[in-house]
Amino acid sequence: MAGRVLRTKLCDMLGIEYPILCAGMGPVLIGEKAGSTVDLVVAVSEAGGLGVLGGSGFTVDELREAIRLIKQRTDKPFGVDLLLPKSVVSEKPVDYGDIKELPLSVVLKTIPKPHREWIRKVREELMLEEADIMVRLDTTTMRPLEAVKVCIEEKVPLFCAGLGNPGFMVEEAHANGIRVLGITGNIKNAVRMRESGVDLLVAQGHEGGGHTGRIGTMALLPGVLDAAGDIPVLAAGGIGDGRGLAAALAMGCAGVWVGTRFLATDESGALDINKRRILSSSDEDTRVSHAYTGKTSRTSYSKFHDLWNGSGLEPLPFPMQVLISSALMGSFIDAGREDYIGGFAGQISGIIHEIKPARKVVEDMIEEASDILMNRLPANVILK
Template identity: 40%
Template sequence: MGGDKGGRPLARKTLRTELCDLLGIEYPIVLAGMAEHAGVELTAAVSEAGGLGVLGALPMTPDQLDESIREIKKRTSKPFGVDSIAPLGLVESDEPIDLRALLSEDSGDLARIRDYIADLGRRMGIKVPYGIKLGVNNQGFNWSPGMTKKQLEVIYEHKVPVFAAGLGSPEFMIEEAHRRGMKVMGVVGTTRQARKEASIGVDVVIAQGTEAGGHTGKVSTMPLVPQVVDAIRPTAVLAAGGIVDGRGLVAALSLGACGVWCGTAFLATPEAMSHPENKRQLLAATENDTTITKTMTGKTARCIKNPLQEQYEKENGPILPFPVQVLAASELIQYMSAEDDTLKYYWTFAGQGCGLVKELRPAKEVVKSMVEQAVQVLEEGLPSCVEWSHKAAPRRRSK
């Protein structure tokens, strides 16, 4: 522990907003619930550091989710959340459905995209075995409205404090969540979506600008956040998209948000479950190295550019709706390797703030530095370069 010149421990910085009271946290910093990246360690670490850790539960079965929540509770007694997606209606079923069965068909669009992706991979040097059906072998991607219900049963059983709907509206579960004392968050990219979320009783609306990594919209963070704040006041608003440090946090607060939803800043941490290649690409990237594409998931998503994605778009390769595109495309990853230099094709979701992420740091340090920089900007940075007064300027006498 650090200290002052007299050896006394340094005071812990204070930075509180209404979000802290609403969620029972110390700092207005929320971990974006990134599927397959925001796991147990990262979720617990962010909560322990004073923010709100949010577990990315999308790829998890109910049993896996149950185990993950139990592990988080062993690591922290502080509030945390779980992020998943609202039912998409792709398959209507009250029971979990294995969507891999959709790609087992040998005719139609599904077969064509499966075969195209395999062929493209081979042409790019990826050793995709002949005779396999991409997507059919993909592990751990079962999805249907029934899966959402099963996940929620686990979340309710564990009395998880916060549920975040990273994609889709949480309207289907908000009444029950509130009955159980939970807070519900929803991600939006327009004021129209924000009004809808507020009208159904969402506690926190996340206004995510196009700068964000992963699935994203068309409107930038700077104009989006204040418009959402004005549209749904007094509902709490988090700002998201391009925010990776304390300066971004202060900017978000000045726009009327009561906190931030951050993903990219936490990808470059030891606790993140990201592949080492994801972290390597992130640390090497600049603000010009990201792009928005549908090639990975079937929905617009911001990622770090790579030759495979660029070739896919150059050839105008087929795109199917989310999440079927994910099933076929993501299976290429298991055939990439460092030995044949194909790891460079690894898909890395990241926001335009990636150029500010320079090193691998523990999640605790990310939270701490964000808070300290924000306080420094508020206490010293702005006062040193901005003058203002509450008094009206004296009128000049006319000659």
């Protein structure tokens, strides 16, 4: 791919070669590795895109270590994504004193009895053992202000806010040379983010993997582009090859934010079963459900969805529902019940048929988008 040039203003802003960002992907379940690991971040940044670390499952100290490791392994720009609560400034972190972790079986005692009874019943019916999982009480999600401080002290090139509005830290970030990215699933939120001074906006459509909104990417993008004004917008949700990149650029986006496609790479931290599930999925094999986290999230379909739908239970608020899904997923994984296992993944799974090195994902996307924009589009469209 030597010599291929495909640049937008995003490349100048972030100091990268290609307008492709690997989405920040944290762990879905307690005890799971993050989807976007240090390896994946480094690989995407070294390939000319920009890798974003999914920092939500790390402790604050581990986050600092991971950032330093990335800096040791690449001198290219990279990002860190944190799941900020809605009111990050007013919410006081829960103080567990010296207790850093507790067995999931102990923490589960804090959830309502009907939900506990349901977990017991499912385990009994499917003859599953209790999984031996520890719940960490000092992750970045529990300590968002400390985690943000680490990002600022480490002067990460790009700070990305999954879920909440990063407005409260924009000024300090800018004073430290850090760009700030916000993620939105609707126009109203895009306006709020713009007003809070973010440098970049990701517009993530309904088809995307993980926590997702109600608006499809095609309908979302023009509205967010209008609302964003001068702020560059990245398209997300359902982008997995050069066709998606070319379409996003044609729409007026400055680049793309890609999750599921990068999950199916050698370097991603997804469980093997989840990688295989993406490869074997058709476009109809994902579901949006409250079952995993209590918020609407899109995952590969598994029989866990049917179990939850048949439970008659109300989902617990985020992140309590994660205790339920983790308890059962842990048991399914230990028992090898792959038919009940599925991780965050988007509808684009339907066109992903092989695990590739992350560099190849970037190169293939750029090659195909370039070919479309230079050759295929002019050949297909009569313009006068």
